[in-house]
Amino acid sequence: MHPNRASARLCVLLRHLRCRSAGTVVAHHTSGVGSLASFHPQQFQYTRENNVLSLENRKFYEKNGFLVIKNLVSDADIQRFRNEFERICREEVKPFGLSVMRDVTITKSEYVPSEKLVSKVQDFQEDEELFRYCTLPEILKYVECFTGPNIMAMHTMLINKPPDSGKKTSRHPLHQDLHYFPFRPSNSIVCAWTAMEHIDRNNGCLVVLPGTHKGSLQPHDYPQWEGGVNIMFHGIQDYDKNNARVHLVMEKGDTVFFHPLLIHGSGRNKSQGFRKAISCHFADANCHYIDVEGTSQENIAKEIVNMASKMYGLNDITMKDVWTFRGRVVKGERINL
Numbered sequence: 130m131h132p133n134r135a136s137a138r139l140c141v142l143l144r145h146l147r148c149r150s151a152g153t154v155v156a157h158h159t160s161g162v163g164s165l166a167s168f169h170p171q172q173f174q175y176t177r178e179n180n181v182l183s184l185e186n187r188k189f190y191e192k193n194g195f196l197v198i199k200n201l202v203s204d205a206d207i208q209r210f211r212n213e214f215e216r217i218c219r220e221e222v223k224p225f226g227l228s229v230m231r232d233v234t235i236t237k238s239e240y241v242p243s244e245k246l247v248s249k250v251q252d253f254q255e256d257e258e259l260f261r262y263c264t265l266p267e268i269l270k271y272v273e274c275f276t277g278p279n280i281m282a283m284h285t286m287l288i289n290k291p292p293d294s295g296k297k298t299s300r301h302p303l304h305q306d307l308h309y310f311p312f313r314p315s316n317s318i319v320c321a322w323t324a325m326e327h328i329d330r331n332n333g334c335l336v337v338l339p340g341t342h343k344g345s346l347q348p349h350d351y352p353q354w355e356g357g358v359n360i361m362f363h364g365i366q367d368y369d370k371n372n373a374r375v376h377l378v379m380e381k382g383d384t385v386f387f388h389p390l391l392i393h394g395s396g397r398n399k400s401q402g403f404r405k406a407i408s409c410h411f412a413d414a415n416c417h418y419i420d421v422e423g424t425s426q427e428n429i430a431k432e433i434v435n436m437a438s439k440m441y442g443l444n445d446i447t448m449k450d451v452w453t454f455r456g457r458v459v460k461g462e463r464i465n466l
């Protein structure tokens with residue numbers, strides 16, 4: 130799309146969304162505890178009752194901040210996501226709003242449209258084929274246990290972790306996703322991350338620090354890595370090195386649901402293949418925006434807002450605008466976000 134047309138479209142959209150949200154009554158969900166939770170002997174804080182999670186599942190998530198569901202997404206769906214990703218890389222389609230990221234070691238190399246030069250695509254909310262992931266009933270069924278029935282898909286990514294160039298830039302530093310999000314409460318946000326192939330320590334699996342979702346949001350910044358760091362890959366500067374690290378070995382279709390405060394990252398890809406995963410962050414539509422000015426999130430907010438302003442040639446964009454623009458309702462109604 131021509132950049133002027135794109136920014137004109139964005140202006141109209143933002144005006145519309147600002148009007149809409151101005152008239153909305155703010156109704157906060159104060160806790161993640163569902164109405165039937167009181168029938169259980171223990172109180173749950175991070176999950177809601179809806180007859181999908183077994184008691185064992187719920188206890189696991191409450192304690193650890195993540196839950197892996199095996200074989201949740203079909204091979205046929207994953208093949209469709211792969212096909213569409215390849216079409217995007219070959220520039221056969223250019224979904225509105227989508228960002229294509231290359232590894233930091235090759236950002237200055239000549240641009241050839243190829244899957245081998247793309248490390249991730251982000252914000253595919255306007256790509257019907259990839260966005261199907263965020264609407265799959267088998268995914269939403271689980272998401273609802275964390276968000277409740279009004280569900281927004283807030284942030285979408287397909288990660289194509291490249292074989293490491295030798296500079297270790299394929300790592301993703303340990304971080305909490307909440308660092309990027311100007312909405313709360315955190316217990317009403319969940320990430321779904323689906324392995325698109327077998328993923329283990331060799332090709333750079335997810336690494337999680339179980340139980341860290343019970344802590345608070347930590348300050349994040351670029352790690353001091355000799356070989357360079359990818360843009361916006363902030364990490365926690367000093368996390369508890371004694372905390373157990375768990376490497377999540379996953380098969381194609383396996384899906385992990387995790388809390389936005391859970392500290393996680395991913396290791397180097399030592400294989401020759403491009404390790405693929407697709408993910409979406411969902412939130413309860415009742416969540417509310419917060420002002421991150423003066424908080425530890427200010428550094429990333431500045432980067433995100435600058436990037437969006439550059440992308441659309443607009444200079445009065447706010448963090449709330451960026452996230453309002455990215456968000457899509459996938460179940461129930463759009464409320465505050």
Ligand SMILES: CCCC(=O)SCCNC(=O)CCNC(=O)[C@H](O)C(C)(C)COP(=O)(O)OP(=O)(O)OC[C@H]1O[C@@H](n2cnc3c(N)ncnc32)[C@H](O)[C@@H]1OP(=O)(O)O
Nearest residue numbers: 228229230231232233236251306309358359360361433436
């Ligand atoms: C839990 C969620 C975590 C999240 O990630 S939340 C969302 C935050 N991230 C985003 O929104 C990323 C959105 N995308 C972008 O910022 C841009 O698309 C992106 C990746 C910079 C590419 O920009 P383009 O304009 O398409 O490409 P370009 O090649 O002209 O680059 C613009 C400037 O950025 C630099 N760059 C691109 N990819 C990089 C990388 N991987 N690491 C470090 N720097 C990188 C590039 O060198 C260029 O810099 P300069 O202008 O020449 O100084």
Ligand SMILES: Nc1ncnc2c1ncn2[C@@H]1O[C@H](COP(=O)(O)OP(=O)(O)OP(=O)(O)O)[C@@H](O)[C@H]1O
Nearest residue numbers: 300301302303330331336376393394395396397398
């Ligand atoms: N020394 C370190 N300091 C800070 N973060 C690290 C360090 N080493 C690894 N990490 C981060 O921890 C996570 C997992 O690392 P992991 O040890 O699994 O991968 P790796 O170091 O790339 O590979 P491996 O240890 O299997 O050779 C990643 O997010 C990585 O960025």
Ligand SMILES: O=C(O)CCC(=O)C(=O)O
Nearest residue numbers: 288290301306394395406
């Ligand atoms: O797939 C990965 O390597 C993890 C990415 C991640 O945690 C993120 O982008 O927030």
Ligand SMILES: [Fe+2]
Nearest residue numbers: 304305306393
């Ligand atoms: Fe993350």
Ligand SMILES: [Mg+2]
Nearest residue numbers: 300395396397
């Ligand atoms: Mg290591």
